[in-house]
Amino acid sequence: MKFKFIRIPAKPSPAFPNKYSTLVPIIPVRLINKAKQDKYIDIRAMIDSGADVSIFPMSIADKIELNIDRRKIQQIRGIEQSIIETYRHEIYLEIGGWKFDTDACFCSKDITFPVLGRHGFFNLFEVRFDYEKESIELKPKI
Amino acid sequence: MENKEKAEHDFLDLLKPYEDMWIALSKDNPIVIGSAKTLEELFNKLGEEDYRKFEFMKVPAFNVCYAPHYL
Numbered sequence: 343m344k345f346k347f348i349r350i351p352a353k354p355s356p357a358f359p360n361k362y363s364t365l366v367p368i369i370p371v372r373l374i375n376k377a378k379q380d381k382y383i384d385i386r387a388m389i390d391s392g393a394d395v396s397i398f399p400m401s402i403a404d405k406i407e408l409n410i411d412r413r414k415i416q417q418i419r420g421i422e423q424s425i426i427e428t429y430r431h432e433i434y435l436e437i438g439g440w441k442f443d444t445d446a447c448f449c450s451k452d453i454t455f456p457v458l459g460r461h462g463f464f465n466l467f468e469v470r471f472d473y474e475k476e477s478i479e480l481k482p483k484i
Numbered sequence: 485m486e487n488k489e490k491a492e493h494d495f496l497d498l499l500k501p502y503e504d505m506w507i508a509l510s511k512d513n514p515i516v517i518g519s520a521k522t523l524e525e526l527f528n529k530l531g532e533e534d535y536r537k538f539e540f541m542k543v544p545a546f547n548v549c550y551a552p553h554y555l
Contacts, residue, residue, distance in 0.1 A: 351500050353547040363496055366550070370539060384511070386541040392551070401524040405535060452522050455542050455550070 343438035345369045345478040348386075367471065367478055371458070373402060373446070374434035381406040382436075385456055389469065389478065393459030394418070396435075396446040397428060402456075403448040408433070416447050426451050435462070440482055442466050504545040508538040 347365035354361050367389040375381040383406050385398070397418065403410050414430045428447035435442045444462045458464075468481040498514055499507075506526045508517045517538055520526035527535065544550065 349496055350544055351496055351503070351546045355547065364549075366544065368541070382536065384536070384539040386539065388550075399523050401522070401527060405527060455544060 343440070343480045343482075345438075345480070347473070347476045347478065349476075365473065365476055369437065369458075369478065372434075372436035373398065373406060374436060374441070375406045375408055376432055376434055376443075377409070378407055379434070387456040387458050389463070390457040390459055391464060391469070393457045394461060395428075395430075395459045396444075396457060396462035397453060397459065398446055398448055398456045399453055400429075400448045400450045403429075403431065408448070410448060418447065418449075426453075435466075437480065442482075442484075499543050502543045504543065506540060506542050508535075508540055511537065511539055 348368045349363050349365055352361045352364040368386045369389060370384060371387050372382050372384050383402055385402065387398070395416070395418070400410070408431050410429045410431055412429060416428050416430055417425050418428055419425050426449055428449045430445055430447050432443070432445045435444050435446070444466060446462050466483060468483060470479040495514060498516060502516065502519050505519045505521060506523045507519045508526060508530060509515065510517055518526055518529050520529055523540065526540070530538070
């Protein structure tokens with residue numbers, strides 16, 4: 343499966359005075375409730391190899407009627423050291439028409455961006471970035 | 485302008501008004517159907533509309549760079 347990086351606007355800074363846009367590895371995915379497969383949502387998420395797990399806002403879990411088990415808590419520390427609480431839940435993750443049995447963590451706080459992390463995404467694919475060609479290639483491992 | 489470049493240019497223009505917001509995109513055309521500061525607010529704005537018709541995206545802030553992050 344091949345995707346393109348998305349080019350988004352950027353504001354120049356003293357460090358990067360000529361930067362008016364930037365490329366980000368954001369791809370379209372579908373999160374599906376395993377118990378009610380007509381409950382799904384299409385969302386664009388950022389591929390983030392620095393993230394241990396995939397993380398999405400709790401409002402998505404609510405929307406697709408996931409029965410979140412609050413005992414399956416996982417604390418997560420961001421780069422700025424603050425800790426957030428997330429809850430792990432099994433989902434189907436559909437990408438490019440392929441459906442994978444995996445899981446993700448759902449966070450009550452409004453996260454900066456939905457991310458596809460090492461557990462839940464990178465364990466499913468061989469991921470290849472070519473920044474110059476602005477391409478992202480995913481090869482399923484199964 | 486090449487089609488690819490035009491599509492990118494269009495997407496850049498499309499996102500400009502929505503810095504740091506959640507948006508609902510039409511699946512047929514690159515059109516923003518709704519926007520809000522949080523995803524929950526956006527769902528509320530869409531009301532009874534079938535959310536499965538749309539694709540949701542958080543538009544990043546344009547004045548910062550991103551590192552592995554959650555908040």
